[in-house]
Amino acid sequence: MHVVYPVVISALLFSIGVYGVLARRNAILVLMSVELMLNAVNLNLVAFDVWLRDRLHGGQVLTLFVIVIAAAELGLGLAIVLAVFRTRRTVDVDRLRALAEVVRAPGSGRLDGEDAL
């Protein structure tokens, strides 16, 4: 097996994931694109492990660790997305612009970002 084939496929998968993260608006689709990028890394790790014939199997063991970390990340990410959905009724990352809760000033000022809530 030429190392070029898996490495090129993983590079293509990674750039597809980059496109998904940047272009999608739904937070769950963004998480799916992150998973695509992690899978590209996994393919790279497996290919290089096979190529270098690591006696300790570092590449494949690291692949398993990356899969575990991806599962943990996805669980936490979905919990955060659901918490955001409960409070804001949307998971549209373009419309989630507020960085803090709106504190109404004692006067009458409307703060920036209030319309985004």
Place this chain on the structure above:
Amino acid sequence: MTSQAPGLWPPSGPEIVFLLLGAVAVGSALLVVTTRQLVHAALWLVVCFGALAGGYLVLTAEFVAWVQVLIYVGAVVVLLLFGIMLTRAPIGPSAGLDSGNRWAAALVAVATAAVLVTVVITGFRSAYAPLQPGQGAAEPLGASVFRTWVLPFEALSVLLLAALIGAIVLSRTDIRGRE
């Protein structure tokens, strides 16, 4: 490692299978990031992960392949489908899944792909890895996990527990922060 490597053309049998699986993976990944239906994106993700698992099998990483099927196809996609349904996503095509800067995103992605593919082709054009069956079976992999890599393995189990508790705390509504 690279002694008497055969030429890039014609590809051997495993290479043809791997390239076909890779084409399926890349094509379904493209559909994941371009489809207009949320549920279809999750289902194309299944196809992509399955094709990648097949690729791992061709690369003789059997154990990783089955872990991929179990965790990604089995657990992660189900979790994503739950997320889609709990956020009341509409079934059927929905407009506005792509943001307005998708052309900039496509530009960045094409640039990334061009740079990465050029670099890896220049770097690994002559690299050749002869495939030996049984290298990534459960026995050698389990031995190295529980001998060499046992400390990161245990640390990872603590991380999983922390993520589990964090997800529970985040998703329960009756747990409030300190006032």
